[in-house]
Amino acid sequence: MSNRDIQPFQFACPNCEERISFVFGQEDGELRGANELIIKPNELFNGENPFIDLHLDFPVYFGKYEMGMTTFMRVTREISLDAYRHLNLRLDMLNRLYPMQHDLRSVITQFKRGDIDSFEKTCARLPGVNLKSHKQQDVLAALYSATSIMSSPFTIHGVNAEISEGAPQICRWLHESHPDKTLEFIEEILANEFLRNLHNDCLSLYRLFAFKGVADF
Structure with missing residues (x-):
């Protein structure tokens, strides 16, 4: 999640490659390309469905769910903490520009x-x-x-x-x-x-x- 008012997300289904998209923060941002299902909390990360980690500021991540492995931890491990701070500075500038x-x-x-x-x-x-x-x-x-x-x-x-x-x-x-x-x-x-x-x-x-x-x- 991000602190921006409008947050568009988009990715391809790892099984059928159908484009799936939705937008937080606007009325017409409904889920497209997929159907929303009601799943019990204990079934969310049991491995039966693909795990997709979405973050507005970073690439979509497909892989196995690891408890505690947040987007921040994954990104800083891949690009280094200094590079993340530089990126975060630019993202903060975008946040200030948006209004x-x-x-x-x-x-x-x-x-x-x-x-x-x-x-x-x-x-x-x-x-x-x-x-x-x-x-x-x-x-x-x-x-x-x-x-x-x-x-x-x-x-x-x-x-x-x-x-x-x-x-x-x-x-x-x-x-x-x-x-x-x-x-x-x-x-x-x-x-x-x-x-x-x-x-x-x-x-x-x-x-x-x-x-x-x-x-x-």
């Missing part, structure tokens, strides 16, 4: 529509996001703060730092080595709105990926 998912979606939609007044109100409700003014640079800074929050449970800081430091160096080298062609290229992608469209497409991916991740986890 903010509507505002995090809205802030992208409002930016793309140019509705900066609503954008400002939404930013005020997001911890760590501050819109200093309606100037373009401040709007973009607030937007990037919001998208950083969205992606924080899924990103690796070292990789992000490498990209952030490497990309400007490539642009600088291109401008120094091929100044005329580089400026011509930049003017072209600005004129045909390629950068604007690419920016909006990337923002759409944030909405799709980040919140599918929040729901799935």
